[in-house]
Amino acid sequence: MTIQKVEGTYSNRLRTKTVHKTKNPEFNESLHFFGITESDLAVKTLEIVLFDDDRYGFDEMGSATVPLRECAKAPSQMRLALTGPSGVEPTGPRVLLALAYSTKRRALVVTVCKGADLPSQDSNGYSDPFVKLHLDPDPYHKKHKTSIKWRNLNPVWNEEFLFETRPTELSRQNLTLTVWDKDYGKANDFLGSLVLGASSKGRRLKHWMDCIRFPDHRHEQWHSLTDTQHL
Template sequence: MQVCSLDLGNDYVDKDDKPTGLGRIQPELYQQKAQESEDSSKNSGDKNCGRINFSLKYDYENECLLVNILRAVDLPAKDLCGTSDPYVKVYLLPDRKKFQTRVHRKMLNPTFNESFQFPVAYDELPVRKLHMSVFDFDRFSRHDMIGEVELDNLFELSDLSRETNIWRDIQYATSESVDLGEIMFSLCYLPTAGRLTLTVIKCRNLKAMDITGYSDPYVKVSLICDGRRLKKKKTSIKKNTLNPTYNEAIIFDIPPDSMDHVSLHISVMDYDLVGHNEIIGVMRLGCHAEGLGRDHWNEMLAYPRKPIAHWHPLLEQPVPDLAQSSFPSTVP
């Protein structure tokens, strides 16, 4: 499919946009029976985020780490009714494969008792990190993050030959510290024609959103002016990959005198045939953006008619919902 002014028409509907080298390991140094380890570390600031109980065991026969999310206690209330709808996401970093527990409705002391298997060689465990993010499910908006727990050294407590029971304080966090991947694209602006071309080249190391360990990513680009979304365009969907290649051009007509008033919001999405499409990560471009998003934009303006390509890290924070523009604007 040749893509120019990319429009997927009625054949593709974004459901979310409807209205509405290791040294020798010495396990004997860590040997102990199943235990409950109390971590007295303080939560950030005065935020009480509760505690989480889980167990770890290494399966030598199948070469995998068994993680059992048991329960959480004293979670903060996130809903107006004084409760939360908690669930837990589990990662074994640096892999981005994610497991997720079921949501427990209206509970501050949920019992999960859900087990997950992470394929990993025993000798790799010292360089792996177990990361757990606790969320409050929200049916109508972005899920609120309650906090997170990360274990840097999985041999700190035991050699994991026996099931080890662990308690940890949930550390306050507002966004997941898990790497979401990167996107590479080029920008080219033609002042005389008032035309901006953003060519989505590829992404790499995207976070896995499906239970298969992959995602079905596509890229959505929104043109924003004065806080309102004027236009939205999308790439094609790439199936079962965390490193998609697109090479698809997205074109917007923007007069030169409007360039200081517009921005581009880029969202890498995971397509879901049945449920809602999920945001993998986002970034923002424009003269009022931050960091590389601003620098790339200014470089494009400084070198007109020349495609400028850069890699950009994806952020967890989603772009706020923006109303469709219905007011007169200098941007077509």
């Protein structure tokens, strides 16, 4: 999957479909950016980011940046070399989480800090987001959820939740978060999900392993949401 963007345009972020189970994907898609002016061609750039899209989230694989003036005069095809993951914070729908294993409490402490750029599901152009989270497997079968933040696409929660477990158990467990838009009189709308665990990849795996390796420290990280709905 690739995400392409031109800063300052009306549709500044577009993505291709996901091509599954291949190291040599073929997309053959046209992505259209509207609102590009001749002056934009002189000063703006096209950024292309390649992601690994699995059912648990997105992990950046590499990126390339092309000045629009080069696109305007180039032939219909260009060969670009990707640079490695930039390490910059993810963009698009995302949540900021803090993880800590407390040896005193003998528990995983999860702080749902905030969300950003969440999808709009309501006719007023907003959503009313809240987060559900659970640990799996969990002998205590605990499930938590945050408060609802009304009319907000960039909610701030800063809410803390505890899951009783041991560090040795964390290496076999997954933390699942799902983000929802609250609706009355009908089913809540799904906004995105995130799974962290030892089977994760990239920044999700590093975040989880840092929590296990360095207990009694707060480990904070932004994570992109995926559109896979986890129960």
